[in-house]
Amino acid sequence: AQSVTQLGSHVSVSEGALVLLRCNYSSSVPPYLFWYVQYPNQGLQLLLKYTSAATLVKGINGFEAEFKKSETSFHLTKPSAHMSDAAEYFCAVSVLTGGGNKLTFGTGTQLKVEL
Amino acid sequence: EAGVTQFPSHSVIEKGQTVTLRCDPISGHDNLYWYRRVMGKEIKFLLHFVKESKQDESGMPNNRFLAERTGGTYSTLKVQPAELEDSGVYFCASSQELVGEQFFGPGTRLTVL
Numbered sequence: 001a002q003s004v005t006q007l008g009s010h011v012s013v014s015e016g017a018l019v020l021l022r023c024n025y026s027s028s029v030p031p032y033l034f035w036y037v038q039y040p041n042q043g044l045q046l047l048l049k050y051t052s053a054a055t056l057v058k059g060i061n062g063f064e065a066e067f068k069k070s071e072t073s074f075h076l077t078k079p080s081a082h083m084s085d086a087a088e089y090f091c092a093v094s095v096l097t098g099g100g101n102k103l104t105f106g107t108g109t110q111l112k113v114e115l
Numbered sequence: 116e117a118g119v120t121q122f123p124s125h126s127v128i129e130k131g132q133t134v135t136l137r138c139d140p141i142s143g144h145d146n147l148y149w150y151r152r153v154m155g156k157e158i159k160f161l162l163h164f165v166k167e168s169k170q171d172e173s174g175m176p177n178n179r180f181l182a183e184r185t186g187g188t189y190s191t192l193k194v195q196p197a198e199l200e201d202s203g204v205y206f207c208a209s210s211q212e213l214v215g216e217q218f219f220g221p222g223t224r225l226t227v228l
Contacts, residue, residue, distance in 0.1 A: 004157075032214070043119065043206065043219035044158075051214070090158065100171040101213050102148065102160040 002027040002093045006106035014114050019078040021109050023065075023091030026072065033074045034092040034103065035065055044090065050074060061085070086113045117141070119220035121207050127226045133195040136223045140189070140209030146170075147190050148210075148217060149182060153203040161205075164190060165213075176201075197227045 007022040025031060032051050036044040048059025055067040065076045074091060088110050092103040120139045128134050140147045149161040161180070162172040166187035175182070179198070184190040194201055204224050208217040 036219070041221065043221045044208075045219070046216050049216070092158075096214065100163050101146070101210075101217075102163055102171060102174070103150070103158075103217065104160065105150075105158040107155075107157045 002031060002095055002104050004091050004093050004104055004106035006089075006091050006109050008109055009107060010110045010112065012112040012114060013081045015083055016080050019063075019076070019081045019085065019111065021076040021089050021091075021111065023074045023076065023106060024072050025074060025091070025093045027093055027095055029095055031093045031095055033065075033067060034094070035059065035063070035074075035076050036090045036092060036105075038088045038090065038108075040087075047076070047089075081111075081113045083113050083115075086111055119207055119209050119218050121205075121220040121223050123223060124221065125224045125226075127228065128197055129228050130199055131196045133193065134197055134225060136192045136194075136205050136225070138190045138192070138207030138209075138220060140207070141211075141218055144209035144211050144218075145187070146210040146213060146215075146217075147184060148208040149190070149192055150206040150208065151203050152206065152222075153200075158206065161192075194225075197225075199227050201225060202227045 003026045005024045034049045035047040050067045091106040122137045147164040152158040160174040163170045164184045181193045204222040206222045208219045210217045
């Protein structure tokens with residue numbers, strides 16, 4: 001079975017500062033990894049995904065994540081935070097088994113961006 | 116193109132009552148998923164439809180939950196009878212391909228009093 005750990009349920013950064021949201025995963029087989037973002041009163045939106053191609057994945061809104069197999073990590077970064085980045089971020093892993101592709105999520109990280 | 120829609124957006128019911136949640140996936144998406152987030156916890160998988168067939172229902176908590184997808188279009192999730200621990204946000208997602216991006220709806224917030 002796979003699992004995801006997101007360190008830090010709340011992260012606060014200043015506008016213009018680096019955003020780093022941590023995600024570690026556990027999987028017995030090569031995983032697919034995802035970052036989703038949820039803005040208030042909206043559904044989850046895919047930021048980026050890793051599907052065994054390039055280890056550095058670029059997503060929307062200037063976010064990127066690096067897959068590090070040796071560290072079982074998939075941390076999300078953005079060089080310069082913007083007020084509009086304030087939202088809840090979810091890391092997720094999926095493994096194709098028996099025709100299914102269910103996502104296993106972390107507990108989420110609430111990002112606050114301050115002036 | 117319309118996204119995934121869910122109805123209702125909020126539902127408040129009393130313990131023992133029945134509630135039915137509805138999800139309309141993106142047109143043409145054969146794969147439909149239900150997930151649930153209990154307050155303060157992670158989003159958890161409930162089940163996966165491929166067209167009208169249940170592909171994986173390993174996440175369904177118990178037999179008080181019944182999901183259907185008649186005709187392979189919209190899906191309903193019925194909780195009968197509802198218990199306090201069923202409170203949470205129920206998300207629906209759909210994808211065109213099995214390994215394709217899952218598009219999520221805004222969720223239904225269920226409160227059982």
